[in-house]
Amino acid sequence: MSSSTDDRRFEILRAIVTDYVDTQEPIGSKALVERHQLGVSSATVRNDMAVLEAEGYIAQPHTSSGRIPTDKGYRTFVDRISEIKPLSAAERRAILSVLDNSVDLDDVLRRSVKLLAQLTRQVAVIQYPVLSTARVRHLEVVSLTPSRLLLVVITDTGRVEQRMVNLAAELSDDHFTLVRDMFSAALDGQRLEDASAAVAELANSAPPELHAVVITIATVLVETLVERGEDRLVLGGTSNLTRSAADFSQSMGGMDIVLDALEEQVVVLKLLAHTQRTGQVTVQIGEETNTENLRNTSVVSTGYGASGTVFGSVGVVGPTRMDYPGTIASVATVAKYVGEILADR
Structure with a gap:
């Protein structure tokens, strides 16, 4: 089959797809000739439609003399959409x-x-947003009371997670500042999947007097970071x-x-x-x-x-x-x- 015949048949297929999407009615050769400047006789259109049907691009629902596109017909139509039409x-x-x-x-x-x-x-x-691709943009640790903290994790995908942490003992201002800076330094800019490992590591490097506090905060943070949000x-x-x-x-x-x-x-x-x-x-x-x-x-x-x-x-x-x-x-x-x-x- 010559490419000009191929192109003409594709134009007929495109006309059938377009009209069927618009009208919901099976499309007959007479309607195609009337609606579209195909530049060929209705006999040629009927012949081309017979070929398209034989090749599985269009089908005849039993209730009508018109044809509708098949999945194969839509696939060919979509594959020939050369570029995305811009919105106004x-x-x-x-x-x-x-x-x-x-x-x-x-x-x-x-x-x-x-x-x-x-x-x-x-x-x-x-x-x-899929968590595995996200990074921690910022971790904020807020002291609500000396024994109660609020953790706020902000990711570069726009997600904000907030968690409360209740401590077993009160935290002095100096210790609070130290803990806050430790966690921020460990997390900022980290991919979420690496961040939980970095947080777990902090428990090993914390000063002995802050060991229990760091483990408590790290436990809450790790749970927050590994939550499966992508589902x-x-x-x-x-x-x-x-x-x-x-x-x-x-x-x-x-x-x-x-x-x-x-x-x-x-x-x-x-x-x-x-x-x-x-x-x-x-x-x-x-x-x-x-x-x-x-x-x-x-x-x-x-x-x-x-x-x-x-x-x-x-x-x-x-x-x-x-x-x-x-x-x-x-x-x-x-x-x-x-x-x-x-x-x-």
């Missing part, structure tokens, strides 16, 4: 104004998910699935099994695990999700972070019949701004 300046300003007003990490993630769900009209999901997700826009109820065939369990899958954090984390880089959007279509309950869905995701470090993943889940160019652009833009905002905090 107004859309970018709107995203920034929503995210800029956020007060802390939880708020940034909640707002991001809500915004992404609104932009794409799909289910949006974001992963909390937390924020989901938004699950009600958007009801708009697409017709896309989830009852023979495959309908929409309920999709909702069940989304409630399983492990399933969603596995889907997001494909996304290990920032600036590169991954699209998993239908069977490619390797998840029985999600065979009628697609997942569009990317990493968010700053200066080459991925903090976590963000994406959307929706029916395979989705606006891929628009969804890819929205996911990429929201990820970019979330990374920038967390890096500035």
Whole structure:
């Protein structure tokens, strides 16, 4: 087959994908000829559609004479999206104004998910920053009373953890200053996975009279630093699935099994695990999700972070019949701004 024939058939496939996403109706050759300047006769369009169907790019649902794209058809369409279509300046300003007003990490993630769900009209999901990539930006030790301390750990991913420490005996001002400086020096700038080892080491080097105090503080800190925070997700826009109820065939369990899958954090984390880089959007279509309950869905995701470090993943889940160019652009833009905002905090 000549490349010009290939290109023409791809244009017909693209027209079928675009029209089907817009109308939810199977597309016939007559409609294609009327709606698109394809520059060929309707007989050629019918012939090309027959070839596309034979090769598995489109299929005929039994109820109609029109055709709909298959997972293979969507995959080819997505692979030929050469570059991410930029959002308009107004859309970018709107995203920034929503995210800029956020007060802390939880708020940034909640707002991001809500915004992404609104932009794409799909289910949006974001992963909390993965701890193993984070560093301690600062440790603050505050003396509430001579025998009660507050520890505040701030990471470069924007996470703030606070813990109370009750000491067995009162701590003098001089000893408090010494302990505070010891822990700050050991932790500041350390990767979290190295930080807990550094803290444990302090117990060995502490002056004898502070040994018990240092062990008490170190125990609380180590628990804080090794908590598995990366298994937390924020989901938004699950009600958007009801708009697409017709896309989830009852023979495959309908929409309920999709909702069940989304409630399983492990399933969603596995889907997001494909996304290990920032600036590169991954699209998993239908069977490619390797998840029985999600065979009628697609997942569009990317990493968010700053200066080459991925903090976590963000994406959307929706029916395979989705606006891929628009969804890819929205996911990429929201990820970019979330990374920038967390890096500035």
